[in-house]
Amino acid sequence: xxxxxxxxxxxxxxxxxxxxxxxxxxxxxxxxxxxxxxxxxxxxxxxxxxxxxxxxxxxxxxxxxxxxxxxxxxxxxxxxxxxxxxxxxxxxxxxxxxxxxxxxxxxxxxxxxxxxxxxxxxxxxxxxxxxxxxxxxxxxxxxxxxxxxxxxxxxxxxxxxxxxxxxxxxxxxxxxxxxxxxxxxxxxxxxxxxxxxxxxxxxxxxxxxxxxxxxxxxxxxxxxxxxxxxxxxxxxxxxxxxxxxxxxxxxxxxxxxxxxxxxxxxxxxxxxxxxxxxxxxxxxxxxxxxxxxxxxxxxxxxxxxxxxxxxxxxxxxxxxxxxxxxxxxxxxxxxxxxxxxxxxxxxxxxxxxxxxxxxxxxxxxxxxxxxxxxxxxxxxxxxxxxxxxxxxxxxxxxxxxxxxxxxxxxxxxxxxxxxxxxxxxxxxxxxxxxxxxxxxxxxxxxxxxxxxxxxxxxxxxxxxxxxxxxxxxxxxxxxxxxxxx
Numbered sequence: 099x100x101x102x103x104x105x106x107x108x109x110x111x112x113x114x115x116x117x118x119x120x121x122x123x124x125x126x127x128x129x130x131x132x133x134x135x136x137x138x139x140x141x142x143x144x145x146x147x148x149x150x151x152x153x154x155x156x157x158x159x160x161x162x163x164x165x166x167x168x169x170x171x172x173x174x175x176x177x178x179x180x181x182x183x184x185x186x187x188x189x190x191x192x193x194x195x196x197x198x199x200x201x202x203x204x205x206x207x208x209x210x211x212x213x214x215x216x217x218x219x220x221x222x223x224x225x226x227x228x229x230x231x232x233x234x235x236x237x238x239x240x241x242x243x244x245x246x247x248x249x250x251x252x253x254x255x256x257x258x259x260x261x262x263x264x265x266x267x268x269x270x271x272x273x274x275x276x277x278x279x280x281x282x283x284x285x286x287x288x289x290x291x292x293x294x295x296x297x298x299x300x301x302x303x304x305x306x307x308x309x310x311x312x313x314x315x316x317x318x319x320x321x322x323x324x325x326x327x328x329x330x331x332x333x334x335x336x337x338x339x340x341x342x343x344x345x346x347x348x349x350x351x352x353x354x355x356x357x358x359x360x361x362x363x364x365x366x367x368x369x370x371x372x373x374x375x376x377x378x379x380x381x382x383x384x385x386x387x388x389x390x391x392x393x394x395x396x397x398x399x400x401x402x403x404x405x406x407x408x409x410x411x412x413x414x415x416x417x418x419x420x421x422x423x424x425x426x427x428x429x430x431x432x433x434x435x436x437x438x439x440x441x442x443x444x445x446x447x448x449x450x451x452x453x454x455x456x457x458x459x460x461x462x463x464x465x466x467x468x469x470x471x472x473x474x475x476x477x478x479x480x481x482x483x484x485x486x487x488x489x490x491x492x493x494x495x496x497x498x499x500x501x502x503x504x505x506x507x508x509x510x511x512x513x514x515x516x517x518x519x520x521x522x523x524x525x526x527x528x529x530x531x532x533x534x535x536x537x538x539x540x541x542x543x544x545x546x547x548x549x550x551x552x553x554x555x556x557x558x559x560x561x562x563x564x565x566x567x568x569x570x571x572x573x574x575x576x577x578x579x580x581x582x583x
Contacts, residue, residue: 107207107531116549117209117573118531119556122337122388122488122516125254126182126193127217127237135240140232151229152220169349175342176352181522189527193520200248207531208517210573211252212281212560214388215241216520218257219339222285227261234259234269242277251572255281255335260312261288266323274330280567281560282327286338286367286387287311309343311367313374314468324380331564335386335488338363361390365398368485372402377480378470384562386514388488392498395487395511403474403506411464422451478507486512486559489551490523491534496551497542513551514559554580 111118137145150159158164158174168174183189192199196213203211218237224230234257241254256273260266266284273279289307296303312320327334340346340362341355348354364387371377371385387395407413415421424447431443439446471477489496499513517530524530534552537543543551553573557580560567568577 105205105528107528108205110531110535111207116553117576118207118552119515119573120208120211120517121514121556122518123211123213124193124216124518124520125196125199125213126520127215128194132217132237132240135236136233139236139239140228144229144232147226147229148233151224151226173347174349175347176350176355179352186526192527196244196248196252200252202527203251205528206519209251210571212255213252214255214283214337215257218283222257222259230259230261231265235272238273238277238279242279249570253281254279255283258282258284260285263318263320263322267326270326270330270332274332280564282332282334283337284334286336286363290317309366311370313370313376321379324376324383328380328383328563333384333386333559333563335388336364336367337388361394364390365394369398372480373469375468375470377484382563384484384486384559386486386488386559389490389516389518390487391489391493391495392487392511392513393495396498396503396505399481399509399511400505402477406466406471406474406477410466414463419451424451474506478509481511482509486514486555488514488516490516490518491530494542496537499551500543500547512555514555515552557581
């Protein structure tokens with residue numbers, strides 16, 4: 099890249115004394131090429147079913163042809179629209195062609211990028227198992243081929259469907275042992291049918307579901323998946339959309355559906371893994387939750403500590419109705435209950451002592467038992483060593499990773515920089531490093547904190563279970579120095 103036309107991002111990168119690692123770039127898949135791979139993997143019939151399976155994943159495929167009255171009646175989600183670079187055609191081309199993206203990394207100010215798919219966000223959600231598994235495998239083969247020869251500065255993230263542990267393990271084995279890939283994107287949840295509804299009201303079953311987030315209350319034991327990640331040197335990253343469920347079902351406004359959606363899906367799986375005890379059972383494994391930013395992470399950290407302090411196994415006994423002093427409560431009712439309580443004092447006591455005790459399973463009083471958490475220090479340790487949080491460079495709330503805001507232990511959380519190049523979030527790829535550096539220019543983070551965000555944290559995350567992750571790359575030397583400390 100000629101220095102005469104050097105971008106501001108390239109100039110910023112030249113001033114920094116460390117590389118910039120992008121932990122969440124994106125490519126946009128070329129449809130006809132993907133279908134070639136899908137036909138090779140699943141056959142023509144599976145390829146024919148792909149379009150229907152894809153459109154049924156998030157939204158009504160006929161949304162565009164329906165009247166507003168029909169959309170209101172059906173509450174059909176407005177789908178994603180105009181989501182890729184268009185006016186900036188060079189950026190669109192870079193999103194489509196990995197080799198062009200590789201050439202342009204310098205003007206983006208990036209030294210190395212872990213690149214995620216776009217349609218993978220959909221393929222791993224598909225309800226049709228045959229189409230889902232074939233689509234994910236086809237996509238992973240295509241990525242391995244199209245990124246071949248670009249290993250010095252880029253690596254693709256393979257898509258891992260999570261509908262069952264075996265499905266996930268099979269694809270993990272394949273992408274690592276057969277394709278030689280070293281990064282993965284996992285679904286943050288699986289929508290599962292509610293058995294009672296499916297049995298008694300089958301016509302309504304497609305409109306109802308529960309969210310399996312692989313930790314607490316999961317339909318399966320996902321420990322074999324985390325064990326396989328540990329065995330294969332894989333650091334799980336979760337990257338699912340969170341629109342289409344909860345409140346994010348506007349029939350007219352995609353912005354309403356999109357805001358906060360990645361944070362919602364990230365919080366769901368993070369909280370589930372934590373309370374399900376996964377980090378405690380697999381202390382060597384690091385987990386990353388991408389594109390949701392830092393605000394939800396700081397909030398969840400604080401909420402967990404606050405809840406533990408007041409609802410751990412010992413503390414929750416303060417709220418056990420069996421501890422009520424019935425005589426004292428009756429006395430208060432007599433003295434302060436007024437006419438409304440007159441003659442009903444015994445009923446009030448009965449309601450409080452016995453009424454609040456009903457429906458409590460003694461075996462489920464300790465809601466922290468499964469988590470393995472025994473102190474608030476245990477919560478801190480997971481959040482400052484095993485959980486990493488993907489943040490886009492232009493988000494001012496990234497500063498919450500370093501500013502503890504008075505939260506427990508003055509804990510610094512682990513932010514991972516993700517450019518999100520390839521999608522509408524980045525109008526101009528040449529501004530990647532420039533936007534991230536604005537955190538320093540605006541006095542929100544210090545230079546050494548920016549270094550953690552852009553370089554140190556990514557090295558530690560990706561190298562934790564795979565010390566050779568950066569071997570042979572443009573950042574190998576710097577990464578080795580970080581790992582040595």
